Amino acid sequence: MTPETFRRHLHRHPELSFREHETSRFIAGQLDALGIENRPVAGTGVLARIPGRGDLRRAVVLRADIDALPLVETADVAWRSENEEVMHACGHDLHAAVLYGVLRRLSAAPHFPGTLFGLFQPGEECNPGGASRVLAEDPFRGYDVAAVVGEHVDPQLETGRLGFRAGKYMASNDELRFTIRGRGGHGALRGQIDDTVSAAADLTLRLTALNDPDRVVSIGRLDAPGATNVIPDEVRMEGTMRTFDETLRADTRSAVRTCAEQVARQYGVTVITDISPGYPCVTNDARLTRIATELADRLGIPWEPLPLRPTAEDFGFYGQRYPALFYRLGVGAAAGKLHTSTFNPDEGAIACGIGFMHELALRLLTKT
Secondary structure: OOHHHHHHHHHHOOOOOOOOHHHHHHHHHHHHHOOOEEEEEOOOEEEEEEEOEOOOOEEEEEEEEOOOEOOOOOOOOOOOOOOOOOEOOOOHHHHHHHHHHHHHHHHHOOOOEOEEEEEEEOOOOOOOOHHHHHHHHOOOOOOEEEEEEEEEEEOOOOOOOEEEOOEEEEOEEEEEEEEEEOOOEEOOOHHHOOOHHHHHHHHHHHHHOOOEOOEEEEEEEEEOOOEOOEEOOEEEEEEEEEEOOHHHHHHHHHHHHHHHHHHHHHHOOEEEEEEEEOOOOEEEOHHHHHHHHHHHHHHOOOEEEOOOEOOOOOOHHHHOOOOEEEEEEEOOHHHOOOOOOOOOOOOOHHHHHHHHHHHHHHHHHHOO
16 A cells, blocks of 8 residues: 555544544554554554664654544545544644655665654544553653654645754643632622623733743633623633743743632632643754754755744653654645645655655664
8 A cells, every 4th residue: 555545545534532443443454464563552543663683672763643633624635534524634644644654664674773663643632642641651661762753744834845943842732721700690780799701801811911932821712601781600711821841831830820819819709720731842852853954954855944833742742751853744835724624735745754754764773
């Protein structure tokens, strides 16, 4: 099976986070056909292993995510989603196709030193993140992991162009939830109520005032089930918090709680604050980034430096335990925006993605 056919099959049959049962069965079947050792990981993921020669304890892990998003696809392609209201709108099908192509090449010529792992990871789009579940199983125990490598498609880069950034790259994310409770009642009888709606509005403004170049706090949902003349007893709010530094992350959590406490005192209401930890920052190992950019130059593959990105990725968990590298693979502006119903990446990027990741894996296995 070609990587393009592999990708189109996944695109036709997308599955949501931690529900990738048919996806993992398909992937395992294709690996079996190539004679590649594989086993389940993190419930609905697949971990492939290709032993090379020499000291097999030295290892490189190549990771691709495999889950899809809850969207109705409107892209006009022959391989459009056949699963109602589920779509590969973030390119995870293409990530998996690239990894499949790399494993196919390496299994045909396993003359490299060490061990190569191919990780088809579930649940990137949903807390607690498939990466955290993979690491909880400790599947690389006993190996000296030289690098964990991942890529992500990028429609802001022309097809076949790569993007790299050393050091901090993508933000951490935490989910924010607030419940504001007080005495509701008639909106005209101000002296007899606690204005939960004004409290929620004030809290929203205080939280968004925390925004600066290194952190983002946004409220995306506010439920105040009152009426034109009714102040509700309870208002609920939900939002997100992003930072590029773990110390700042902890400081911002404290600042969020302080904002809630100040609002509670000012309005005489109760504010219950729930901060649900999400993914850590994605921080790229400087040495791995240098190796990758030098390799791209040697192969004649164009690349460019990447700016800080306030979106989050559970790949950040790997960087907390092992040297890690996460880079971008251009799929062209015509692909449209990620996480939209019309997203349609240029499949021409697959060959470039395979070629570069294959050479990078070999380089990392042999470079001490």
